[in-house]
Amino acid sequence: MALQRVSRAAVDGKRPVSKTSQVSEFFAKARRLTFAAVAFFLTAFAASTSYAQSSAFAGMAGTWSGPGTVTLDDGSSERIRCRATYKVAGASMDMSLTCASDAYRFNLLAAVVAQGGEVTGNWSETSRNVGGNIQGRGANGSFQVIAQAAGFSSNISLKTTGNKQSIAMRADSQFRAANITLSK
Known part of the structure; x- marks a missing residue:
């Protein structure tokens, strides 16, 4: 069975895909997506606090x-x-x-x-x-x-x-x- 997958993949020009490689690829994408979301929120938070403190009258209200x-x-x-x-x-x-x-x-x-x-x-x-x-x-x-x-x-x-x-x-x-x- 595994030999058939390898030969079909070779004919189609693709690598054979195992379940473990699919799972690890899924987790890699999930980690990148999580990292991107965290980076976005940190950047947005930093931008909003620097804007709030950039007013000449910050802290006076x-x-x-x-x-x-x-x-x-x-x-x-x-x-x-x-x-x-x-x-x-x-x-x-x-x-x-x-x-x-x-x-x-x-x-x-x-x-x-x-x-x-x-x-x-x-x-x-x-x-x-x-x-x-x-x-x-x-x-x-x-x-x-x-x-x-x-x-x-x-x-x-x-x-x-x-x-x-x-x-x-x-x-x-x-x-x-x-x-x-x-x-x-």
Whole structure:
């Protein structure tokens, strides 16, 4: 019987096929298919996590709060409590920062976009009814921007590391500076 299979295969130009070679070929194909599926899922997972972390605002979304100080033009300094909310959607972020002491309060709103390391957008301070534009640079949760309006300019530095964030503002008006430390 085995001789007939060999001779038929020789006439047809094919190798004789045994059951053991069919089984091992099946397992070899199954291993290659499994390897390809695992490689595909690992590649897809790596691509999705690098995309999620590639946003300039990665890790900033949510509500933050913490203490700070504000310095006024007369040199006086007050402790303040602050609360920030960041809504991140890809390269865009909306921010709300409210800080208050017994005698001082400010409400800062901003909408910014980050592209290629450049940050642009608009801001407003609602308790004083003033607003303008924001321009600067930043990525990976670290930003250096200038907020400007008619008769007002403020340098703002913001750095996010894990669940900690520091904000430093320096201005040329009655509000001279603020230093804020927030936690998530």
